[in-house]
Amino acid sequence: MHTKIDVEDVLAALTLEEKASLLSGRGAWETADVERCGVPSIVLTDGPHGVRMHDPKAESFSLDASLPATCFPTAAALGSSWDVNLLTRVGEALGAESRATGVAVLLGPGINIKRSPLCGRNFEYLSEDPVVSGRLGAALVRGVQSTGVGASVKHYAANNQETNRMRISADVDVRTLREIYLAAFEHVVTAAKPLTIMAAYNKVNGVHAAQNPWLLTEVLRGEWAYDGLVVSDWGAVKDPVEAVAAGLDLEMPSTNGASAARLVEAVRAGRIEEAVVDRAVTRLLTLINRTAAPQPPVQDVNLAEHHALARTAAAESAVLLKNEDAVLPLDPDARAEVAVIGEFARTPRFQGAGSSKVRPTRVDNALDALTQAAGEHLRLSFSPGFTLSGDKNDALLSDAVAAAEAADVALVFLGLPEGFESEGYDRDSIDLPEVQLRLLDAVAQVNRNVVVVLANGGVVEVASWQHHARAILEGWLNGQAGGGAVADLLFGRANPCGRLAETVPLRLRDNPSHLNFPGSEGHVAYGERLYVGYRYYDAQDIAVGYPFGHGLSYTTFGYSDLRTTVDGEGEDVVLQVRLNVTNTGPVAGKEVVQVYVGDVDASVDRPVRELKAFAKVALQPGESTPVEFELHARDLSFFSITHDRWVLEAGDFTIGVGASSRDLRLTATATVDAPSLALPVTWDSAIWEWLAHPDGGPILLRALREAEGSSVGTDPTILAMIESLPLSQLVTMSGNRIDTTELSRLLDEMTVESS
């Protein structure tokens, strides 16, 4: 592990060529070194749910040639845990394994918003909601960085699809960017200070993210005060000079000196100042120092403990979608026959494909774990039912049906085979494979106690088949210990407490991005604007398969005594939300208490409700606990295009607290005070904008009333009729009878004030 360097001295000693050479990688996973000045090379590697450290002994570059590492549940699973402490613990373990293998920066977490269920990489992302993505992303970063390893929050920004990912322009209006697609990044950057941010492949509004001064400098550094390093996604840089000028610090992987040569030439030709290169080099040298060997050194990694943590994490992340007549949990000591059906029970799918693929230290499957945990009277049979290649195989199907017929309960393991979702391409359907649905159908004909266990990264359609299952456990791609976790959940040794971080739509075409995904001719229009996921389904009151935030437990929870208090006003407003939650059922369990806010009096369109806070609480049977949240101005604000800033408007806000976006148990209204912001007015502003202006309104009204031979200023009907006319046109149309002296004076004064 490297030691610290003196940034100023080293910078002064480096030649321009050496400096430029540091701004792109050496090989696939290392930064360049400059031995002459003592600048070491450091290792960056994937990420995000396990350390995929390239095996130095492997002969060639391959995503599979990596050292064994704990494969934790993927982000689709971890996001469904809604558990910040858990994400921090997983981050600590990832950091420890990174340290142990000499990794300075772990490339993760991925916090892009799940805009469409079709995105092939949704398994690597946390949620459709920026608060869930931001809070959990920050927790993971804190965990990783507590070990001295840097995290790399990716992919900044608006990388919400894989189709044409290196060229597509995500065309997103500024308000939507701010409120949805940048919000999680903003939270992680300001709350957890990740050592690096990874600039995405795609363009944002026509400009490559890795060469985008607005994203990399104006917003990230200017507004969010980010002082870490920006690294490109692997191969995202088209023009290294533009990239460095825009605020990128490190291009990955190596370009074998080509980028450095272009930078040197650009400095010599005066196209970029050397100071700009120095700025990027300083950030790289600072990163080297920030990831230097910690004192005292970290402990050895305990892989058995990490495997146990991966099992806990998988159990905390699984979502019990339905559980009719409490068919789950199964009693491991019952005198009963259980037919375990589905190849996934024996050959689990526990992670996604692409750069995040980890070589696990071991893999547990559910079949073995169930067999081990079953008491002496419980008899388990296993039938694969289908092959993962999807071939039609009638013999496998009929064996499974025969086993189901003879059993009291059929546990059917279904999911998406590996090729169905991956980095690099998107899905074109959210359906389970046909062969699996046929199997389920046939099993349900002969057994009425069917329990489906799902393994998938992106959500799958359930509406067409869920009547065949009395219970559905969504296990996600749950890491190397997922098999054990599923057995724990099915036998009630663990109580399901995951909640959906992404809506399960009834039909793919209900999704708000559907007509605009994945775009065409190099552009994808984010036409649904803010109305992503539940923000759309709830605004339109559209039926869904399972709503955002949903998840059942083996116990039940009661909500009571909601109280809200408001202190302060405007930017200083603090809205306290307090309530009690009680475990009203028979076993210990965890509830995810969710706080949704709606702005009743907004002057712009706003979603009916948006998640603003959540907390996971553990309760013994009969136990109650107070739960408190504190909301601030920002939680109540929208991003105004006119004012180019976050704006809090005075008025009533609905506060809904509950167990999903469709299961609000308690609601209250809180009234907030905030100064009203005057819209800036110009000659081009409409009459209604002038009238709403505190200074301009009275002046205009006076001028209208005094205009000769006109009743505009005195007749409210005429005033309403012309309210959308720009002032300049009204003046012209009035035959210049409106005296504009006072109006001009006001506009002059405003120009002086704003300059």
Ligand code: BGC
């Ligand atoms: C992915 C990144 C990853 C990088 C390095 C890229 O293709 O988009 O998420 O970190 O490769 O493997």
